[in-house]
Amino acid sequence: MKALRDLEIFHQAADTGSLSEAARRLELTPAAASAALKRLEEELGVPLFLRSTRSLRLTDEGRVFLEHSRQAMQLLIEGQEAALGGSADSRGVLQLSLPSDLGRNVLLPWLDEFQAINPGLQLRLLLSDHLADFYRQPLDLTLRYGKLPDSGLVALPIAPANQRILCASPGYIRRHGAPASPLELTGLNCLCYMLSEYVHDRWRFTRDGQEMTVQVTGDRIADDGDAVRRWAVAGEGIAYKSALDVAGDLAAGRLIRLCPDWRGETVPLNLVCSDRRRISPMVQKLREFLSRQCTALAATAAAHLG
Template sequence: MTNLGDLEVFVKVVASGSMSEAGRLLGLSPAVVSKRIKRLEGRLEARLFQRTTRQISLTEVGRGFHDRMISALAGLEEAEAFVSGNAADMQGLIRITAPTSFGRMHIAPHLPRFLAEHSKISVELILTDQFIDLVADGYDLAIRIGELTDSSLVARRLAPVRRILCAAPNYLEARGIPTSIEHLDQHSCLPAHNSDPWRLVGPHGALTFRPEGRILTNSSEVVREAVLGGFGIALRSTWDIGEELRDGRLVQVLPDYEGSRNLALSAVYPSRKFLPSKIRGFIDYLVSVYGATPYWER
């Protein structure tokens, strides 16, 4: 019978992409990891990896073996959790990553109540706008905004994401209110991420508009401050500017046009059959906080 430790090493090597990184995550030397993989291959009488001096990749047999091992190991984790009582008792550390602005505005304020309700849980919240590999970096959960394309992950939709064109009243008083997309060429626009085009949906379907303005930045926070300061028109998510829309510091322009409707706020976690109760509990909590119509839309 194959050693279960060898199987865990195998899965970690696949997830991290290298034996040295897998060793670091498991607290083993690269030599020990390599020995474990060779022992597993000898036991199975099959080559699982193609090795070069620079990288390793799964063979066809290795890929099929990995797909089957993921569900098998998930079943073992669930069995252990059932015996230890963890399946019903939420406890332990939850490692979460989320976009910087959203995490600051709509996750951090809600953590105290969740932690007060679950005294045995602690949370590590890492805010970053960089892509994070959940498995390789050891995260339990990611909150992501956008179109999800990674089929190796499981996603649960938390809320819709609406993006609208908006501006400060003093800007519109000075420059006029645009009445068509073509009129935006006569306005100062505030592109995010160094002139990425705006993908919009209007009365006649999808269209792309490339905004031009005097501020170029890779920071969404800079764009937010600029539109509030009356420096132009921006395409912003309602979760980011809901309060400003309500109190009149910003107003919507060209209401017939919005950003792509394929975006969503989602909780993303590694693909496995049994989800730990602490992760499911936190996701359920966020769903209850945001509601069917998110509070920033009300």
């Protein structure tokens, strides 16, 4: 894939259903457009169009690739604009990226509290579990689970010992019973989380130096942590979620921990500053505030870990 120009030609051809029209729009000859498309197809290894001598029709592969490449082009445009525009680093605006479940169910009220203490502060929130979104915007602070990509970011561990726990609603447990060990998960409906087409369906546990990985299945998968938790609370199955996410539900009895003698995998929570030079006094203040609150929450969550 050498040329973005080839992608442009592909997009125009897809939009118009005609190579000649695409060529005209881009001020090329049809032969040039034809050659560009052929190059692209060879590089990708798939046909992008079904052709007749008079028109083009997208293949399934073509359609899939069209969607991805459209977004890629858009990202490059946005990147140029962002670079040209400079960072609107106007004081008083903080941009935060938060995980979906923890962000909307735990952090929103905290941030309301922080804003009440700091009038004049404007917050911009990006709520998503997708790591891709992590890069898209210039962020002042990011809360993320797990290991972050190696990018020289400044990371402050908030809950380094946080782990996933098995849990289900009282209703689900009444109907299906509580598994005596994680092995029994194979006979139960497990609510899986998915990220970038990767389904997390290998749930890991340890006990007394003993390791167990269970391949689980279920009739629901979502790419959003909040959705998975809602399913669990609604009694649709068993979830394997961050203890921080479900601390409130556990305390309220909406969810009950299962197999408490087995320890789930560790998912540390990190607070990340994207750039040392971005650490204004307000960012520092918010960082300390969130750190304190998360530490207290982690202690509450730990109380359920035994």
